[in-house]
Amino acid sequence: MDAVQDALFSALSTLLVALIGVAVRQAVVFLNEKGLSEKLSNKKYLVDIAVQAVEQIYKNEGGAEKLETAKKEALKALNRNGLQVTDSELNLLIEASVKAMNDSMKKVAE
Template identity: 30%
Template sequence: MDQITNIITTTAMSIFVILTGVVVKALKDYLLIRGGKKAVQVVEILAKNVVNATEQVAGALDIHGKDKLNHAKVSLIEALSSHNIHLSDDEMNTFIEAAVKRANDEWKK
């Protein structure tokens, strides 16, 4: 009788461990997908803030054109690193250009 109980207990624990692993994997995948969406939102907000800040200090720093872009990139890299987000140079350019376009559209109103 003890052997049957032992076998049933061991089998139940094995099944429980397997099910727990499956649930943890599914939860992790869900959080990564959800975290990816939040990361994009964070990048958009930070890019907008960096563009606005760069525009405000451009006159004082006497920077124009590509210098403003480089200043915005450096600021964005610093802001993203505090959120543990890393982007390629092309991705940063895309977010900065989108923020500049939005800012220009808003300023024209």
């Protein structure tokens, strides 16, 4: 009986992994067809540039001031390139950029 349960569990696990793989592949295809992946990549790139510039130029400023300046600069760059972004999306992109920058600084320090 245990062997049957183990075989059944193994088959279900394999099926679940396969279904997740197919779903992810379909999601990527859908996003690429809609051009959303490229737009998101462009938004991320422009926000990264703004965050890095603010970090270098405003080293002595506090976090809140840096955040507001990064938002303004990122919005300018995004608007110049015809990319629209919501406030929540902009906040998430900035947070992700800051985290990536901090993570890379930690790796360099180690």
